Amino acid sequence: MKENEIQDELTSIRSMMERSSKFISLSGLSGVLAGVYALIGAALAYNIIYGSGGFFSYREYVMADVDRSPARLFTLILIALAVLIASVITGIVLTIRKAKKKGQPVWGNTSRQLLFNMTVPLFTGGALMLVLINRGYFGVIASASLIFYGLALVNASIFSFKDVRYLGICDIFLGLLAGLLPGYGLLFWAIGFGVLHIVYGSIMYLKYDR
Amino acid sequence: MKIPFEKLDKAFENRLRLQIMSVLVVNERYDFNSLKELLDASDGNLASHLKALEKEDYIRVHKSFLGRKPNTNYEATATGKQAFKQHLDALEQIIKNQKTL
Numbered sequence: 001m002k003e004n005e006i007q008d009e010l011t012s013i014r015s016m017m018e019r020s021s022k023f024i025s026l027s028g029l030s031g032v033l034a035g036v037y038a039l040i041g042a043a044l045a046y047n048i049i050y051g052s053g054g055f056f057s058y059r060e061y062v063m064a065d066v067d068r069s070p071a072r073l074f075t076l077i078l079i080a081l082a083v084l085i086a087s088v089i090t091g092i093v094l095t096i097r098k099a100k101k102k103g104q105p106v107w108g109n110t111s112r113q114l115l116f117n118m119t120v121p122l123f124t125g126g127a128l129m130l131v132l133i134n135r136g137y138f139g140v141i142a143s144a145s146l147i148f149y150g151l152a153l154v155n156a157s158i159f160s161f162k163d164v165r166y167l168g169i170c171d172i173f174l175g176l177l178a179g180l181l182p183g184y185g186l187l188f189w190a191i192g193f194g195v196l197h198i199v200y201g202s203i204m205y206l207k208y209d210r
Numbered sequence: 211m212k213i214p215f216e217k218l219d220k221a222f223e224n225r226l227r228l229q230i231m232s233v234l235v236v237n238e239r240y241d242f243n244s245l246k247e248l249l250d251a252s253d254g255n256l257a258s259h260l261k262a263l264e265k266e267d268y269i270r271v272h273k274s275f276l277g278r279k280p281n282t283n284y285e286a287t288a289t290g291k292q293a294f295k296q297h298l299d300a301l302e303q304i305i306k307n308q309k310t311l
Contacts, residue, residue, distance in 0.1 A: 020240065
């Protein structure tokens with residue numbers, strides 16, 4: 001056996017180990033786009049909650065005075081859902097495209113495990129948040145959503161890139177901080193779901209997509 | 211210096227078998243169809259190499275049914291993992307020796 005043959009052998013072993021245990025077709029670009037959607041959504045929500053006096057205008061309301069009429073709540077939930085759906089669709093489309101390019105099955109062993117490990121904390125958090133909203137605890141929503149999303153990412157990262165884990169840890173940290181500073185939930189949301197996604201997506205794009 | 215070719219495992223001489231083993235050391239279990247898709251191998255070829263590895267007692271086979279479809283899962287045995295590790299060590303040794311020559 002010649003040396004380059006052995007090198008070949010080792011490369012193929014490494015590639016098989018990685019491709020069989022990690023879902024490497026996550027798209028970085030979709031992370032950037034999800035971040036942009038989140039920022040747009042946060043800006044719209046800011047306008048609805050704090051009025052449209054411009055971003056640097058004086059904040060007249062404190063959290064307790066914010067109008068909680070069902071109509072306004074409904075609009076806010078609608079914005080959040082629109083951001084979520086747009087992000088998920090973008091993610092799926094771009095991931096399918098990347099998986100085709102990489103020759104990795106979109107619906108294989110690894111993507112199934114990735115999804116399962118992500119869904120459990122995500123749905124637990126979602127259900128808990130519905131319970132809390134129902135009881136009128138609006139203040140903890142920003143904190144709880146960031147924390148559970150972060151936990152979902154950390155859990156899912158076993159089956160994908162390490163970078164996903166760092167994004168998750170940052171989100172958990174931000175969520176805890178949001179819990180310490182009630183009333184700034186929207187700001188933490190914009191950072192956690194907007195800015196962090198753009199940063200993470202750009203890193204992923206530069207590292208793996210090109 | 212003597213090159214330890216004899217330490218290389220004969221069972222892993224075939225590239226496909228080595229790849230099957232690499233998949234099974236990092237995954238608890240892997241089913242036949244996913245393996246086929248991942249390795250881009252034909253049914254017959256993959257099955258015969260899996261059989262060979264099973265004969266060596268390197269892998270264990272679990273047969274079950276998903277609805278009506280048969281679903282075959284494979285798992286690496288402790289012997290298999292050990293053999294795979296030794297094979298890798300041997301490959302590494304060969305490269306090292308060639309570099310010092």
